[in-house]
Amino acid sequence: MKRAKASFKKESPCLNYHRWIPYFELARATDNFNKANLIGSGSIGKVYKGSLDDGLLVALKVLNLELEGDSRSFDAECHILGQVRHRNLVKIISTCSNLEFKALVLEFIPNLSLDKQLHSENQCLLTLLQRINIMLDVSLGLEYLHHQHPHVIVHCDLKPSNILLDVNMVAHVSDFGIAKLMLIDNNSIVTTTNIGTIGYMAPEYGSIGGITTRGDVYSFGILLLELVTGKKPVDPMFNGELNLRQWVCNAHPAAVLEIVDCNILRIDFNEQQHSDRVNILHRCLSSIIEVGLHCSMDMPNERLMMRDVVPMLQEIKKEMI
Known part of the structure; x- marks a missing residue:
């Protein structure tokens, strides 16, 4: 890890109503960014687990400053991140920024990713x-992010590895501030590059390079299908014209149980269960798949919006309990 030089005194906490954490405390927290504390690494940067001076466990995401745009956009992204408050989004505790070091200090979620x-x-x-x-x-x-925040925020890279589960199995979406935060309105398209992950990335990203909230909806739809089937969209079984969505679409609704994750069948379906309960489970699976297929339509304007998806899933949950 390259040490920041005389620019320490220029460190500026973008989230000015959050706690200010200097570079030296972050270095102590991670044992000078020791590999033993490295918990994640990618093209955007590295993530370290650390313990601050007051004992608070944090995840420190250190951005790769060699990536074009990261350094220039950091302050603008922090300004938006500082306003984000939701129980299902990973909390931004603070930032640390100087000429040679830029990092986000995040709450540490002590469990596995989805x-x-x-x-x-x-x-x-x-x-x-x-x-x-x-x-x-x-x-x-x-x-x-899409409908309630003062600015519309597009995640751009929703996938299971960006969903963290706490000890109570509550899901927290992470990296929405790392994957190029964009300020857009519902009618605008912001062009960008290197956004998204193969299998979860909306098809329009590849064709016109544009991102909107509808792209996140597409990724969410693929996520729903993955949760029900247990199949990754990049599973080797999908090749040529066949993809996860098409495979599910071919089976829905007549052969739903043939594509469902066998672990769901093993846990939730058994001979002792009353037939009414089995029918409820079957209807719930079919309903989830239907939502997933509607979210992942090829044409962006044919997809649902997240404010429509939430009540649908709430109704499915009510039937389950």
């Missing part, structure tokens, strides 16, 4: 109700 829970080497033990709760948590977080 990706690791869903695709662990051991069997996934998530029940259907737990999966519905996770879907609802994520939808509420996105609804806030």
